[in-house]
Amino acid sequence: MKLTDVLQRLWSYLRVYRGQFILSILATIVQTFAQAIEPVILGLAITELSANVLDIVNGVPGAGINYSYIAWVCVLYFIRGMGFHGGQFIGQYALTNVVQKSMYDLRNDISNKASRIPVSYFDAHQTGDILARMTNDVDAITNALQQSFIQLLNAVLGIAFAITMMLILDWKLALILIVTIPISYFLAQIILKKSQTAFQQQADALGDLFGYTQEQLSGFTEIKVYGKQEESVSVFRDKNARLRDHGFKASFISSLMMPILGFVSNLAYAVTSVVGVLAVLAGRLTVGNLQAFVQYVWQINQPIQMITQLSGVIQSAIAASGRVFEFLDEEEEYQMPVSNTLPDKVAGAVEFDHVRFGYDPQNPLMTDISFSVNPGETVAVVGPTGAGKTTLINLLMRFYDVDSGAIKVDGVDIKTIPRSELRKHFGMVLQDAWLYTDNIMENLRFGDLEANDYEVMEAAQVANVHHFIQTLPGGYDMEINEEASNISLGQKQLMTIARAVLSDPDILILDEATSSVDTRLEQLIQSAMDNVMEGRTSFVIAHRLSTIKNADMILVMQNGNIIEHGNHEQLMAQDGFYADLYNSQFQKQEQPADIHMSY
Numbered sequence: 162m163k164l165t166d167v168l169q170r171l172w173s174y175l176r177v178y179r180g181q182f183i184l185s186i187l188a189t190i191v192q193t194f195a196q197a198i199e200p201v202i203l204g205l206a207i208t209e210l211s212a213n214v215l216d217i218v219n220g221v222p223g224a225g226i227n228y229s230y231i232a233w234v235c236v237l238y239f240i241r242g243m244g245f246h247g248g249q250f251i252g253q254y255a256l257t258n259v260v261q262k263s264m265y266d267l268r269n270d271i272s273n274k275a276s277r278i279p280v281s282y283f284d285a286h287q288t289g290d291i292l293a294r295m296t297n298d299v300d301a302i303t304n305a306l307q308q309s310f311i312q313l314l315n316a317v318l319g320i321a322f323a324i325t326m327m328l329i330l331d332w333k334l335a336l337i338l339i340v341t342i343p344i345s346y347f348l349a350q351i352i353l354k355k356s357q358t359a360f361q362q363q364a365d366a367l368g369d370l371f372g373y374t375q376e377q378l379s380g381f382t383e384i385k386v387y388g389k390q391e392e393s394v395s396v397f398r399d400k401n402a403r404l405r406d407h408g409f410k411a412s413f414i415s416s417l418m419m420p421i422l423g424f425v426s427n428l429a430y431a432v433t434s435v436v437g438v439l440a441v442l443a444g445r446l447t448v449g450n451l452q453a454f455v456q457y458v459w460q461i462n463q464p465i466q467m468i469t470q471l472s473g474v475i476q477s478a479i480a481a482s483g484r485v486f487e488f489l490d491e492e493e494e495y496q497m498p499v500s501n502t503l504p505d506k507v508a509g510a511v512e513f514d515h516v517r518f519g520y521d522p523q524n525p526l527m528t529d530i531s532f533s534v535n536p537g538e539t540v541a542v543v544g545p546t547g548a549g550k551t552t553l554i555n556l557l558m559r560f561y562d563v564d565s566g567a568i569k570v571d572g573v574d575i576k577t578i579p580r581s582e583l584r585k586h587f588g589m590v591l592q593d594a595w596l597y598t599d600n601i602m603e604n605l606r607f608g609d610l611e612a613n614d615y616e617v618m619e620a621a622q623v624a625n626v627h628h629f630i631q632t633l634p635g636g637y638d639m640e641i642n643e644e645a646s647n648i649s650l651g652q653k654q655l656m657t658i659a660r661a662v663l664s665d666p667d668i669l670i671l672d673e674a675t676s677s678v679d680t681r682l683e684q685l686i687q688s689a690m691d692n693v694m695e696g697r698t699s700f701v702i703a704h705r706l707s708t709i710k711n712a713d714m715i716l717v718m719q720n721g722n723i724i725e726h727g728n729h730e731q732l733m734a735q736d737g738f739y740a741d742l743y744n745s746q747f748q749k750q751e752q753p754a755d756i757h758m759s760y
């Protein structure tokens with residue numbers, strides 16, 4: 162992203178609070194001006210004092226210290242101090258307000274964006290990297306705006322005021338100094354360009370490391386089981402080393418700035434001092450003005466060093482802004498012009514009509530899928546791994562859109578309904594149950610935020626989990642930790658079934674767990690699933706033989722397409738892929754409930 166674009170985008174957030182933003186700038190101008198006139202005020206006193214002392218030494222009649230003049234200078238100095246500190250306080254206060262409010266807006270925009278971004282983005286990006294953009298990057302922008310903006314403004318204004326004052330005091334002497342500014346600027350530009358690239362690489366390396374760490378931590382158990390700690394650590398070490406190298410390069414290049422610019426300004430300092438002293442000796446410059454001049458050299462020198470010091474923070478903030486805005490510019494879920502709606506309650510007829518789809522449209526996974534389901538029927542989707550079972554569900558929920566053909570719910574093409582409205586009619590019970598840090602009551606209420614405690618418990622009863630919850634310490638008030646590791650897998654599944662019961666969807670999607678749990682729990686899950694499927698259209702990615710045999714329709718998938726469909730008896734009679742699968746895997750081991758179809 163181009164620098165001007167980044168700044169423009171940042172400004173669009175600050176602009177909302179432009180009143181306060183302008184106030185902070187005005188206050189900073191007052192502060193810097195007050196700082197800039199300090200040497201002149203002191204110069205007035207010094208010139209007067211030195212003239213008075215000289216008169217006294219020379220024995221001029223009536224000579225003495227001009228106290229009333231000095232008193233006025235003191236009053237002026239006091240007013241200047243008020244301006245300086247008042248400006249500083251108001252400037253910081255107004256800016257803090259602007260920055261905190263606009264960064265609050267930015268974080269909200271990121272969060273809203275995340276909810277509009279298609280599932281495909283999250284499939285293709287590491288969560289850790291997304292997280293880094295949402296947290297670290299926004300932090301870097303906040304810090305830069307909060308801490309560096311005023312300093313930067315101060316520095317730029319400080320240079321401008323100092324130059325003006327020097328030109329007023331002695332323009333010839335001022336010119337010597339002014340010449341050094343473009344030299345410093347030119348040198349700074351070269352260093353800045355180089356360090357900008359390095360800071361970008363540093364931000365990317367940090368995002369990469371974040372993503373990897375997050376991935377590895379979430380797969381911690383598997384890594385240990387497969388003894389991959391060494392590989393994991395070694396990849397981490399490589400990524401960490403990359404971050405160290407880029408970080409070093411970025412800091413090193415930007416740290417070159419200080420000594421190089423310091424050398425240029427010290428040179429200017431020496432030259433102006435010598436020329437200035439000669440001017441005083443020649444009587445062209447007062448002593449007070451010479452001391453003011455020397456102070457201005459510092460007032461220019463310091464801001465230039467300040468700007469270069471800040472350049473690191475600003476550079477990384479610009480890189481971070483680029484990454485944040487890149488995320489905000491990601492393509493959103495495509496919204497068709499909405500022309501249809503569904504009634505509050507749908508019957509649950511589902512039809513796939515010549516559906517064609519590929520994650521990569523050039524390389525379609527599904528070429529032609531057609532089938533229809535009557536309201537209230539149970540559909541078991543079976544097939545080897547990678548056959549496209551999850552994809553079928555992704556399309557039904559509109560996590561992805563079909564490339565051609567149509568999916569219809571109660572005869573309405575789902576592409577013509579807003580996604581949020583469509584999803585209101587669906588409930589999902591996934592294998593990998595998602596529970597979050599809160600108590601059990603709130604975790605279940607997630608299915609319907611309007612439900613009261615009694616309704617939640619009723620749903621838990623239907624899902625066969627009520628008794629279990631009551632045996633837990635604290636019952637429904639028991640806190641679930643972040644990983645929900647204090648609840649077993651089977652119990653988690655029962656809880657997500659309770660959530661689905663509570664949400665009372667018209668169409669249900671169940672991803673049957675492949676992992677085995679003990680027979681009693683298995684039976685509880687099976688009967689809970691039967692309860693929740695009762696009377697509603699259900700799609701089950703089925704692994705249990707009993708589910709498959711009881712389904713109204715079995716869709717047998719292979720390589721993205723449906724190769725057979727019908728009920729168990731019909732498919733057995735066809736004597737095709739399903740019959741082979743059944744004969745090879747199930748016949749011998751047929752037992753009630755807890756048999757898993759494994760591919």
Ligand SMILES: Nc1ncnc2c1ncn2[C@@H]1O[C@H](COP(=O)(O)OP(=O)(O)OP(=O)(O)O)[C@@H](O)[C@H]1O
Nearest residue numbers: 281284520526544545546547548549550551552553
């Ligand atoms: N987000 C994605 N981007 C690109 N390709 C994908 C994506 N998700 C799945 N695929 C590919 O699409 C094909 C079907 O995958 P899908 O997950 O639908 O199969 P599945 O039948 O559900 O498998 P499993 O039983 O292992 O879950 C696979 O070849 C898979 O690699």
